Amino acid sequence: MSKQNAIQLSGVSKTFDGFKALADANFTARWGEVHALLGENGAGKSSLMNIVAGLYGPEGGSLFIDDNPVKLKGPKEAAKLGIGMVHQHFKLVTPFTVAENILLNLGHIQTSGLYRERLRRVTDDIRAMAARIGFDIDPDARIGQLSIAEQQRVEILKVLLAGAKILILDEPTAVLTEDEAERLLTTVQGFAREGAAVILVTHKMNDVLRYADQVTIMRAGRTVKTLKPDAVSVDELIRLTVGESPAGQDASPGGRVPGEPFLRVQGLRSTGGRRALNGLDLTLNRGEIYGIAGVGGNGQSELANALMGIPEAVSGRMEIVGEGDLADFDAARRRALGIAAIPADRYGAALAGPLSIADNFALGDIHSGRYGPFWYLNTRAIEADAAEAVRQFDVQGVRSLKQKAALLSGGNAQKLVIAREFSHPPQLVLAHSPSRGLDVKATEAVRERLRAARDNGAAVLLISEDLDEVMAMADRIGVMSAGRIVAEFSQPADRQAIGQAMVNHV
């Protein structure tokens, strides 16, 4: 082993609540190179790097810094070893100035002198470092007044001034414009040329092709391969990133004849500051599952919120054919029309955790008078219906119907949501990442329900960041990028072409 390895991880694994985020991951980055860590959302890139930064403790495997074995007790210790990570969500104190924020972070470096003097010295250091790497930052500016790109530069200055030699950037270009991203990546390439090790966590193919010296591809918690990006074709990189169809999970066959249009979305646009949705059009027909694929953060959550009636500032039309605009309907009207919503945040948006399972089930029908008039609640009727639904939808782990819904595991909570939403035959199903975090059996149960709804003539919209899921379920697939549907595919669809649309669109 040569002395040029900055970081070496071998056989690292990490489990969160029974979900294996990392399984036997191996990674080596050398001094003087920009090393990209490429993969889809949830591939385990951030988890792996959080282990290097000392935020998570690994469950197995070993970590070498500069070819010495180390065990990190926390982020402070990682910083002492020269590891600096710029997180996707910045850790800055907004009312403070740039200099104050950087001074805060220098705790592990012994500096003496009066506060005023230290602050002045830090200010000088910031100016010097900023000039050297070509950042235009006023050390006396308050963080709250800076743009996102400027805040990111502050984060980079922060780790550099704390003495980082190994720089980890977690999705640094996600929040930047093209120009800003180019400037940033050119700068970090400069660090590598001066001998530092730069690790670039990203899901953008372009970043990798243009700036990385090496790329390690991750998929489902495993490091798939490490190679030089110019040694392979883009198609090969995409194939490694999105993978082949997992065995035993074939794509939806296609060839179905969809029914009448049911939901027509036209020119949906975010009216807030960030253009999360930027003129999205789509038509959803009865008797089909329309899958929305795409890299996370391209407006999927905003679309789901707008359609499900979760507050979201949008303009444009979301027309239920023959009924009117979805935005004008209150919850009761939505129920009457047979609109079923399965939000991504099942504990936060779909269930009332502290209420009982029976109460959660009854919430959907409480207005109908089925469980008594407003001054009297027929708990016996509620419990009878809930018991029937729990049995029919196979909700496991129910010791009593009076047990709190929050105590249900992810998969069973999701089954309870579906049991309630499907208690009347739905006309339109809106599902956002319905199988996220569920095990294989629960996932299959959820999918079976969605297919059954479609076969009964409902229009089903499936928004998922998991391409496998979309491929397996959808009759038609729309690829979402930068707030719009940029490509549509009918089954049988070409996985490579979808992957390309997901990452290559500008």
Next chain:
Amino acid sequence: MTLITSWIGNTPEFAVPFALAALGLIITEKSGVLALGAEGLMLVGAVAGIGAYLTFGQTAVALVMAMLAAGVVSLLFALMVLVMRINQVISGLVLVFFCQGLTTLTGTLMGWTNQPVPGLPAIALWPLSELPYVGRFFVQNLVVYLVPVIFLIAVWALNRTTPGLRLRAVGENPQAADAAGIPVLGYRLAAIVIGSALIGLAGAFISVLSTKLWISNMTAGRGWIAVALVIFARWSPWKALAGALLFGCIEALIPQLAASGIKLSQYFVFMAPYAITLGVMIWVAAAKRENRSQPGALGTPFIREERT
């Protein structure tokens, strides 16, 4: 004429407890801990001050013991909000009621109630004390003159030292402070104890130096006014000092009105602090100026998250 002179002259004595309590609250709240227990801690300081004077016979010892007592009682509050992460509003209210009972009990059991103490002699700041009308403003006891010094030290510590910077970081964004290796709970504990000691001093000022005796529940709502004052002053110590003078001025007016023959129901006097507090809250809410100056993490317990 004499009415106005003595009104102006009495104002500092009424203002000091507000000022010290507000400063203590600001120090605690800058760390992100919502402190509503001021009324209770002032009572602790008040009874401890009298008790210590009656025991040791030294005013200085009495004031120091008052600060210690309030600091020790605040450890209970710290245990509730930092370690057990009980709702900070409820913890603060419980602290007030607990201290009301505790101080009444202690004062009665020890026989400290209605025992007069001598206080401190007034010092005239010559030649200011010879000015017409406002001269009596500059004839006060030593502690009154120390208040601006205490404020100066506190402002300097908060804004011009590294521990002060860290304290404010903990109150604004504990996650960022934690990532920078700052012990969040340690700083919050220190802020609670130091702030509470100042609040205790405010209470002792009332009992030992102003009223010169202990009566059960003698702070009569001043702790709540201090809470309102902090909001009114937007967590700025200097504005709080100015506000304390204003409130002290209003409070000093009431005995003057009574002396001039205007009949005021005692119940109106009892109600006044709460009415003022309510009024300030409504005014701040109606002014609708976004409370940018409020510490960002005020009232939020800190929990380190394994997974973000």
